[in-house]
Amino acid sequence: MKLIKFLKKRKIPFYIYQLNKEDCIILNNINSNNNNIIIVLSGFIFINKVFSNKEILPIAILDRKAISIQTSKELKTYYKLIALEKTYILTINKNIITENRMNIFLTTNILIRYYKTIERYEAINNIMIHKYITNRILQLVFNICIQFGKIKNKKVSIPFQLSSYNIAILTGTSENTVNKIIKTIDQYNIIKNLHQTVIAVDNILNLNLK
Incomplete structure (x- = not known):
């Protein structure tokens, strides 16, 4: 994958994780994941926002063309990422993206994924506006x-x-x-x-x- 090759060449630290079906990741404002961007390399995950009263708000279904949302700034809410099948994700510190903002390849790759992610958010939002x-x-x-x-x-x-x-x-x-x-x-x-x-x-x- 071009992104992985680029990160290795530039010696930019990253981590790859395997999620089996129904495995989940919790993202909140009090753990170390707060500074990470999560990129889906393969597979599918869906994201929910969970409130303090246990109410669940669906956010998006993401595939390898997308990048995960940032974590919640509200201490009483968190995001839950659930794998729909075997999925591989890559995590990278978002501060590194800022430091490498002048690199065209990295910037373009991230922006394309953000664009795809916004499309996925809009799709779920259009579903939830239905009354029935x-x-x-x-x-x-x-x-x-x-x-x-x-x-x-x-x-x-x-x-x-x-x-x-x-x-x-x-x-x-x-x-x-x-x-x-x-x-x-x-x-x-x-x-x-x-x-x-x-x-x-x-x-x-x-x-x-x-």
Whole structure:
């Protein structure tokens, strides 16, 4: 990878970590991670903001084109990064980025990743503005299919499974609600195999749910 080669050549310190599926990282304002930028090298993670009352706000799903958010400045909140599959991340001290700000390659690489990350944030934000949970779930599925999927014969292959738990967190609802809505969606015979890595999508214009 060009970024790793560049960091090694410039003798810039960095660390690479492997996260297995469902492994998580906690980022808050009181640990050493506060000065680090986290770059996804491969795999997928989703980010939640957790408040002191245990309320969870979905933030984004990130892949290797993205870079993680900075940590919270609020002592009573933190960010939780959860791996959707085996994922490799690279951490680098953000102060080093400032010191190397004149290097075109490093600056461009970071800016491109920030741009991709903003797109991911906006995608989740557009999901959460929906009043009806059904519409949130549908838009989440469609966004994931568009951003990360490959289409073949009316089926979309995505690189990770969508569990009811993950769907619930990413749409701001409960697992029970997700399971009930999925049963309703199944009746329309439009989206099939929602919990699998190959999702069948057909006759989408016939869908009219609330």
